[in-house]
Amino acid sequence: MKTFDSNEHPHRRYNPLTGEWILVSPHRSKRPWQGQKEAVSGNTLPAYDPECYLCAGNVRSNGEQNADYKDVYIFDNDFPALLNDEMPSEINTDPLFRYRPERGINRVVCFSPEHNLTIPEMELDAIEKIVSAWTQQYLDLGGKDFINHVQIFENKGAVMGCSNPHPHGQIWAQSSIPTQVEKTQKNLDRYYQKNKSSLLQDYLEHELKRKERIVLENEHFVVLVPFWAIWPYETMIISKRHFGSLISMSNEEKSAFAAAMKSITVKYDNLFETSFPYSSGIHQAPTDKAAHPEWHFHMHFYPPLLRSASVKKFMVGYEMLGEAQRDITPEKSAEILRQLPDTHYKKR
Ligand code: H2U
Numbered sequence: 001m002k003t004f005d006s007n008e009h010p011h012r013r014y015n016p017l018t019g020e021w022i023l024v025s026p027h028r029s030k031r032p033w034q035g036q037k038e039a040v041s042g043n044t045l046p047a048y049d050p051e052c053y054l055c056a057g058n059v060r061s062n063g064e065q066n067a068d069y070k071d072v073y074i075f076d077n078d079f080p081a082l083l084n085d086e087m088p089s090e091i092n093t094d095p096l097f098r099y100r101p102e103r104g105i106n107r108v109v110c111f112s113p114e115h116n117l118t119i120p121e122m123e124l125d126a127i128e129k130i131v132s133a134w135t136q137q138y139l140d141l142g143g144k145d146f147i148n149h150v151q152i153f154e155n156k157g158a159v160m161g162c163s164n165p166h167p168h169g170q171i172w173a174q175s176s177i178p179t180q181v182e183k184t185q186k187n188l189d190r191y192y193q194k195n196k197s198s199l200l201q202d203y204l205e206h207e208l209k210r211k212e213r214i215v216l217e218n219e220h221f222v223v224l225v226p227f228w229a230i231w232p233y234e235t236m237i238i239s240k241r242h243f244g245s246l247i248s249m250s251n252e253e254k255s256a257f258a259a260a261m262k263s264i265t266v267k268y269d270n271l272f273e274t275s276f277p278y279s280s281g282i283h284q285a286p287t288d289k290a291a292h293p294e295w296h297f298h299m300h301f302y303p304p305l306l307r308s309a310s311v312k313k314f315m316v317g318y319e320m321l322g323e324a325q326r327d328i329t330p331e332k333s334a335e336i337l338r339q340l341p342d343t344h345y346k347k348r
Helices: 124-142 179-195 199-210 251-272 330-339
Strands: 011-015 020-024 073-076 104-110 149-156 168-174 214-217 221-224 235-239 278-283 298-302
Touching: 104 124, 124 149, 124 168, 124 251, 179 199, 199 214, 199 221, 199 235, 214 251, 214 330, 221 251, 235 251, 251 298, 251 330
Parallel strands: none
Antiparallel strands: 011 020, 073 104, 104 168, 149 168, 149 278, 214 221, 221 235, 235 298, 278 298
16 A cells, blocks of 8 residues: 655645645646646836826826825725725624625725836835835724724736736725635634634744745745645745734834745746736734734735746636645745745846
């Protein structure tokens, strides 16, 4: 009988943050591909695009004019998914048709006035300004009595459904704690109550000893491919110190966080020498005024690309009906990312 080898044999891994399992099929990573190829976008973008609704001084679709901004610029989304208005509703008790009104605020965060500049190509001080702006937004939006959660995220690249290459992210602040965050919160809390320590701090300690999935680290943050990663090159930035949100970060930690974001996104761009698409976002303590000692600040990067600048992973079939599955192991992905140069390919 053969003995189990996680580099060779199919197995399932458990995600302690979501409580979900994922199927890993390492023996399959050499299978041939005759499927879809996406057009690779060359970087021919101008620094200013008169047609772009995010460029400085331009008029947006609702007729408002953007300021002549020089670094980060934030405005209320003109097509918000959530509305600020209070909507009284009858209590609905039917267990099969549950709903509740949801109140919130959506904002757009332009990272830079330069239309063709993404995070990996920005100077560190410009990325620090984004981190400061996010902190201010978390304070401002989270401080409102009806806002209990502030989701900061970036959707980058046309394959992710991003409508505009101008560097930008979004903030969705709302009265409920959204499903993904609620799952994570329950698991962090359960672990904290049981062990009186942070799940992610304990996890990080083991990862730093094992060194199998670490991509890079600096004084205050570690970037790794989680043991339970779903996407081929999924990573997480985890703070070394245990704290719950952006507002607990020292200035030094903010710089280190900005540096970690730059370093991982440079590696991403270098992987297939393309502007690497992803969805990224910060998971941190809700703003529901409760103490949340269980929360440990982290940022997820979920990139779709699999084997080249044009071939992405699809979450379809078995994954829609059964559970998420990956071929290349998280250890192999971490090794590939770790060995990539730290200088952006356009500057080499
Ligand atoms: P995405 O491409 O990541 O979806 O971001 C663009 C956002 O910008 C999107 O949420 C908003 C869209 O609603 N937007 C405006 O607020 N004003 C505009 O004039 C166009 C787009």
